[in-house]
């Protein structure tokens with residue numbers, strides 16, 4: 035009951051301040067951008083470099099194949115720069131891809147190293163007359179991406195099957211439906227506008243209260259300090275859930291599993307705001323806390339980069355909480371998303387949030403008069 | 405109501421103590437005062453008694469609760485008014501009290517009644533952010549009474565208020581005490597201590613130098629002071645001197661012998677003068 039009264043009071047208070055509206059206004063701005071400025075699908079063309087180590091007749095076949103899709107129906111002859119060297123190549127451009135066909139294997143390998151294209155491939159013929167693809171990668175690609183290459187072109191079906199069994203390559207499951215590019219930005223936006231803003235805003239609320247000395251007055255009532263903290267978290271959860279739905283509903287319609295989405299929003303919001311509470315307990319005002327909050331926000335944003343650039347995904351990035359969060363949000367809006375993943379992520383955020391919340395409670399009890 | 409034994413407190417745990425070996429007892433129904441200059445350790449002591457600061461060393465019992473194992477229930481019996489007012493500036497005076505009363509398990513007083521008591525009835529629906537310092541202080545003071553506390557902590561209850569309001573606050577304190585409320589107050593104002601407190605503790609540099617009633621102190625020190633006005637090097641001078649302390653007696657004889665004395669009469673010592681005599685320090 036006291037918790038409820040505290041919550042209502044916090045709601046009243048925050049609705050009279052401006053932080054309350056930041057998230058909601060941000061949500062509306064984001065929605066506008068997503069709906070009107072981001073196309074359904076980006077048209078960014080991947081570049082592939084190839085060398086055909088094949089008999090002349092077969093090369094001609096390939097060439098004819100590519101030319102069918104080529105925008106102007108004929109090859110151009112261009113120079114490709116790679117470090118200090120210049121290689122001459124045939125250039126084709128279809129509406130999806132750019133192809134460069136180089137004249138030596140060495141050139142294909144060197145370009146793979148220096149130009150970092152999506153793919154640099156050398157095609158050869160083996161003894162049995164099957165075409166083999168050999169990919170030259172930079173070494174920082176993910177297993178998933180490597181497997182995808184393996185899957186696309188490996189002709190040995192048995193090996194393929196074995197590989198697939200060993201690796202979770204989610205993009206291969208047959209009932210998987212891809213998100214459009216517009217939908218694909220949603221998980222990242224939810225992570226930012228929902229959870230991360232929660233961290234920042236709850237810290238701001240705490241600093242406002244510290245400035246007014248309010249927490250001392252609360253501490254000498256028959257209500258425990260944790261209720262004071264929890265009532266703030268509830269306000270954050272309410273606003274971040276609201277603002278998340280403002281974005282998701284118009285873009286995604288009925289596709290998402292809203293129950294699971296709500297679960298993940300609440301547990302991750304709990305985690306983020308508890309973290310905000312712990313951080314705020316160490317500082318007197320936002321100015322002092324700014325450095326730490328800023329660094330934390332940057333760290334939390336890194337998994338976004340991995341999300342949009344699949345070829346960059348170092349192992350350590352997976353321990354940043356926003357990594358499973360983005361992935362989790364993605365699963366909630368996918369048709370046939372991975373329910374187990376969402377539940378596990380939610381459980382993790384709840385457990386971590388609980389730990390942080392207990393820590394915050396201890397910290398605030400200790401520093402009441404500060 | 406309050407029992408404190410050998411209380412120490414160091415903010416930075418660096419061997420520098422804001423409160424040193426403090427022991428005292430507050431009886432049921434009395435007004436007990438901590439009198440001392442700013443920085444003496446009054447607020448520190450009060451914050452330990454109310455659990456705002458963690459107890460480091462010493463034994464403290466407040467309203468029957470051992471402060472080591474503080475319980476939220478204890479706060480149903482306690483009220484505290486802060487030295488620096490702390491109210492929600494985004495809420496009106498009435499909203500502040502309306503919310504606050506819901507945090508207790510006991511019967512609470514009507515916000516309107518309390519606002520009227522401290523002269524804020526007209527301002528009930530004004531946001532505290534628009535209040536003057538004195539008005540905020542009165543709101544903080546009113547709030548501390550909302551749960552009908554039987555033990556009331558007042559940290560500098562009249563500091564910064566204009567005299568008319570200060571006197572109203574004093575009347576409220578007296579009236580509450582008449583109803584049986586035990587009051588622990590801190591002040592650096594000797595008039596407050598003199599007028600309100602049944603007993604005062606003189607506190608300087610974290611140490612209690614003396615505990616007695618203002619009445620006893622005056623009996624002990626009263627009529628033993630003499631005020632002389634005299635001309636020295638063509639300038640008028642004024643001294644208040646003791647008639648029992650050796651140094652003062654010598655000095656008085658010197659003055660009478662060497663200079664032209666204009667007036668000289670015995671007077672009752674003020675609490676501040678007694679404070680200076682006892683502690684060697686003034687109250688500011």
Ligand SMILES: Nc1ncnc2c1ncn2[C@@H]1O[C@H](COP(=O)(O)OP(=O)(O)O)[C@@H](O)[C@H]1O
Pocket residue numbers: 403404415416422440441442443444445446447448449
């Ligand atoms: N939060 C704090 N951190 C460090 N020192 C403090 C803190 N609060 C008070 N002090 C120091 O402790 C001493 C006693 O302060 P305080 O109890 O506020 O005195 P009073 O209330 O008698 O004016 C002072 O020297 C003051 O500077």
Ligand SMILES: [Mg+2]
Pocket residue numbers: 443446447448487559560
């Ligand atoms: Mg003080």
